[in-house]
Amino acid sequence: DQQVKQNSPSLSVQEGRISILNCDYTNSMFDYFLWYKKYPAEGPTFLISISSIKDKNEDGRFTVFLNKSAKHLSLHIVPSQPGDSAVYFCAAIIQGAQKLVFGQGTRLTINP
């Protein structure tokens, strides 16, 4: 059973436009959510996070939105740049616990 799901394996976006990556989760106990970015031949690196007490968190070009009632979160990248091309993993955790549960990942390609 996949507790964190990213249903889009890949996404292609024009440079300068908005990229929207989606993630759904099933465990209502999760109260902290993160996005990790992964380049080829490298390990995942932390990008941005959001606590369940918020519905939005912004960091520069990156914004994460959380809809608790729908158990859905999304990552918006505006404007998209070629360097954003990577695999993006959504992850969830119960604060105080240590098990970070990841989704399958979405490969984002930014076209010039």
Place this chain on the structure above:
Amino acid sequence: DAGVIQSPRHEVTEMGQEVTLRCKPISGHNSLFWYRQTMMRGLELLIYFNNNVPIDDSGMPEDRFSAKMPNASFSTLKIQPSEPRDSAVYFCASSLRGGTGNTIYFGEGSWLTVV
């Protein structure tokens, strides 16, 4: 600063052989995690240690997999015997216990191919 160091970076082995993956966590970190990445399931947590003690190994797929952490600066993940379905990228990560996920640092991964 040295990050999480994994070896080997690439391993190709024949079915039935023993495979040992190694990890050196970031100095001072007291939690260590082993993850496996596959296309179908993404990043799966296999096992994690706090202060060298295994805390949760419920993600270990079967008895062919074992992990040890003999000291704070070294851990191994062993597969014996290996099977083609074990082919994946295995990541080691470390953190200071009490972090909320944004303080977990991953190594570059060990790419395993079992033929």
